[in-house]
Amino acid sequence: MSVQPSVKGWCPGAFKPMMSGDGLIVRVRPFHARLDRRQVLGLCDLAKTYGNGFLDLTNRANLQVRGVSEQGFEPLLAALSDLNLLDATPEIEARRNILVSPFWDAGDDTHDIVTHLLEALPSLPDLPAKFGFAIDTGPAPLLQDASADIRVERSAEGFIVRADGSPLGQPVPRGAVIATILELAAWFTAERLPDERRMRTLLARTSLPQGWDAAAPLAAGPLPVPGPHAAGLILGAAFGQLDASALARAMETSSARALRVTPWRLFVLEGASALTDADFVSTPDDPLLHADACPGAPFCESASVETRGLAQALAQGMSGTLHVSGCAKGCARRQPADVTLVGKAGRFDLVRQGCAWDAPEKSGLVPNDLLAEVKSH
Ligand code: SF4
Structure with missing residues (x-):
């Protein structure tokens, strides 16, 4: 039998850090999914000064400083404020769960809609902590598999505001996008039961008002891959982990103007064309x-095994998907993988075609056993 573990009902932020096995996790939510050069270099310094020297790139395109001590938290917060990386209040930060299609230009529709949504955040009703928005108004949607509850996309005729869980959205003129988002958020708040925290869950029980599901979004575009792009150089972060020293070096040696973040463990060095350093994933076929x-031991107190070094070694030997999880919570991957290794009392369980919380095929494995198991995939 497999039981999916419960997911915590809140998202950490900079104002509201989360305690982990290695200290506080302080999550920075880049405005417009972009940090300028000064902000990137400043954040890298802060990760080295107050954190463990790494930044996590999350599946909501946020950047986390982890390993922060309680004494280091206040000075870190002050430094983030100096870098203009904080919201005006913790309440506004909590509402700013906004995913942004990464390839916008200043003043285009995507940039403009995000700017107006930022201004409208105080007008939103009280929403569950994980409730979020995807502004996906590039030439084709890219964020449809990323976590969001209200999506703004393009249809064949214009813009639509779409409730996650419905294949169709409400057609709206460009100037009515924000008002429609607010209306849909208010409808969600009025209709949901206390334990319905996501739009998709609500739509499994009830239907949208008439006319709110009238137009289909454009077909999804191909997801970006590492390599040169019109916006700059796209690179990958293995396991979503960025070495702060390497990132600062990449910014400096590539003369990048800025950093754009994505929910796909990819980032864009804006304006860069090449990088001689090999600290990041640079080719689409890299098994990493x-x-x-997940961070595993010693960084998470629930883990009894080291995870990322093992995953790095094993990934080179296999062609399918691999998930190494420090425990059965499976934080790093919610979907099934071809091979999942789950830490348990210092050894590993092996699950094939499943999740970390599924029943294992084998138990009590040690790293030396694992290479053969993975290669036999
Ligand atoms: S899966 Fe377990 S060990 Fe890994 S980060 Fe989550 S709680 Fe920690």
């Missing part, structure tokens, strides 16, 4: 792009 691993 198909491997997931």
